[in-house]
Amino acid sequence: MATFYFWIKSMKSGSVFYGTLTALFYFYMVSAWGGYVFITNLIPLHIFVLILMGRYNHRHYTAYTTWYALGTLASMQIPFVGFLPIRSNDHMAAFGVFGLLQLVAFGDYVKSKIPSQQFKTFLVVSLSLVTLLGIGSLFALTALGWIAPWTGRFYSLWDTNYAKIHIPIIASVSEHQPTAWPAFFFDTNMLIWLFPAGLYLVFQELKDEHVFVIIYGILCSYFAGVMVRLMLTLTPIICVSAAIALSKLFDVYLNIVDLFQDDSSESSSDEKSSKPKKANKIPIFQIASKLIVLLSFAFYLFYFVLHCTWVTSNAYSSPSVVLASRGPDGSQNIIDDYREAYYWLRMNTPEDTKVMAWWDYGYQIGGMADRTTLVDNNTWNNTHIATVGKAMCSNEEVSYKILRQHDVDYVLVIFGGLIGYSGDDINKFLWMVRISEGIWPDEIHERDFFTERGEYKMDKDVSKTMKESLMYKMSYYRFTELYGGRDGVDRVRNQNIPADMAPELNVIEEAFTSQNWIVRIYKVKDLDNVGRDLHDASAFDKSAGEQQSKRKRIIKKPNLDLRV
Known part of the structure; x- marks a missing residue:
């Protein structure tokens, strides 16, 4: 600006x-x-x-x-x-x-x-x-x-389908999705309908600087409709244009002197014509109409301040690692699973531990857990990101080879099915598949992860490829235990997870699950050539006992009444 x-x-x-x-x-x-x-x-x-x-x-x-x-x-x-x-x-x-x-x-x-x-x-x-x-x-x-x-970003501005086809890594980011109409009203409130009025008014004068405002407004209106993140470039010109419209409006409706000047001029003309002096009339109707408009916009401006304060405090001030939810009684609950999991990684793993997770969480793991990640938010190598996606969407045998080749010690996955957290990895999973398919089109096919009817399901109709993927197994491992061995309910996708289809893990083992099951961390096993665990049997029995007691503690904690 x-x-x-x-x-x-x-x-x-x-x-x-x-x-x-x-x-x-x-x-x-x-x-x-x-x-x-x-x-x-x-x-x-x-x-x-x-x-x-x-x-x-x-x-x-x-x-x-x-x-x-x-x-x-x-x-x-x-x-x-x-x-x-x-x-x-x-x-x-x-x-x-x-x-x-x-x-x-x-x-x-x-x-x-x-x-x-x-x-x-x-x-x-x-x-x-x-x-x-x-x-x-x-x-x-x-x-x-x-x-x-x-660049691909330039082409994706003009062809909204370009990134999805050619650069899925760009299209996979939520802020690169097209903007929904409610977002314009949520972010700008009443300014969104004052914005075109301001552009119309600058057209009336059309000075050189007004041409700049018009070009800026028209271009960014299109860009903001293509990508959510580009709302950032549109909001300044919306503020400027709306301010012009309000300024012009108040210039007209705050001027009540003209109403009385008309009466005085009429009175003076009457005197010149030697007619009886007419009493000044107060233009009640004109004053009332102006007052209604002024009070209306004063209310709009006051409400706009309240709206901005509420949006700032509720939507734009909460860090992404700390989530807020409401219980059935309306009380607020703070969901601290991310920080809890990163702290566990920092305190319970060696400093040279390498963690594999989707790139969204790379900076958080590096900054809060102080552990190395395979990919993070600044990874430019598309093949490297696709490798992580391939490990997530392949079966355990293929995934284990990738994990060993990259010296991965732990795998972290985000799962929101228990409390209804929609930003989990299952909802992002298809982008992992698409990015991987772009590098290995002969091995990975997006169609294999859908049912025969073309549905993306996790319940009894789940496809064989999806059910055998590492992502599915890590997400739903021991999930039905929370429901006493009955079918579990995935609250994000509103689907029942059958107890008789509970996944089993062979090449990784559960190391940590956060209180609300949002963050799940698995340790990669050391296996010999025939798939046997290389850990000492007695030590393994001891750790298994500790892990079992930890599982009981974990299962007891979640509050199933939470909604994110």
Whole structure:
């Protein structure tokens, strides 16, 4: 927002100083977030539209060239960025507009030196040549590998099905899913219907800065509809546009002086016509109508503050490792299973322990349990993530080979079936399958994890491949014991888990299950060539006895009345 603010200041004033401040905050943006490419393309688009509208002037030239030259040089000092501003298609729009501005400035100079008819010919020929050369050079340099092609994130913005087909690792992230309509109202409340009103009002004046607001609003409305996370880029312009609409509204409805001025002017005209002096009338109806509008919007604004406070405290202030739920009596329960499990890992495993879990929990395990993970939130190697997915969706024999090859000591899985926690690994499981299928299409097939009717089920109709997968076994291992040997109830998927189909484990053993069964940790066994446990029998009997007593303690704890 600071970058955009100083950009508008520099564009309106043609100031090198404000252009430098724009570049400075742009540099900070580049160092802070990979989404800086949004700024890199929005500012050039603004200038390009102004040129097409015939509004080019020297102030635009000064502001843009200052920002682009200083901002690009500064951004290239960030190791993550490097030479991307001159070698990536994501940055070519800014570079192209920079070159276009030089040509437009040169055209202005030529226009002042030659007759208008000759200038028109010069303009047509030069624009045609520049367009052909520019597009041809871009394609050629991209084909030669000198310029990096568009990234998958760019394509997924314009084709909502692209990531699901070509880059499932991107599509698997919940914040990359399309935004549901209620999310707009939940996040912005009444501003969402003031937003288009503000855009309409800036269309009435359509100054250069208003063009920026319109471009920003239209682009981000589309982007926010494609991805949930891009609501972040839309909300600032919603606030600006809604503020313009409210400001205009209050300008009109707070002005009651005009109502009385009309009466006084009418009275003076009566005096001039030598008619009897008329008493001033108070325009009750007009005042009442304005008062109703003002009080209504005062209430909306007050309610908006309450809504924002509630959303901030309930939806955006709870850390993901601590969950809150409500009991049947309305009392609040704090579900601390994540921290409990990570603390157990820290205190009960050697420091060089390697944990395999889905990449969502990598940072948490590394930061809170201080243990090494196979993949985390910064893993860029798609094959590495697919390897973890393959281990989760394969049978024990295949999974064990993967676990041994990567020296895995423990496997962590998230299971919410007991208390209704919908963010568990079973609900994420199909993305693990799709990512793995992209690397091993001959071994893994998503269709095998559905029933014959094409349903994703965990009950008696579960598919053979799903039932034999390591994920299914780790999630539902000993689950029916909580129900006294009867069928268990998966509260997330609303399905009954048959007691006679209870999974058994051979290559891993249960090491820890959190109080509410959300986090389950399994130890990888050391097996010989024929599948026998290499641990000493007496030691194993002792540990088994300790584990059995721990199981009794674990089974006794869960509160089945909790709902997440």
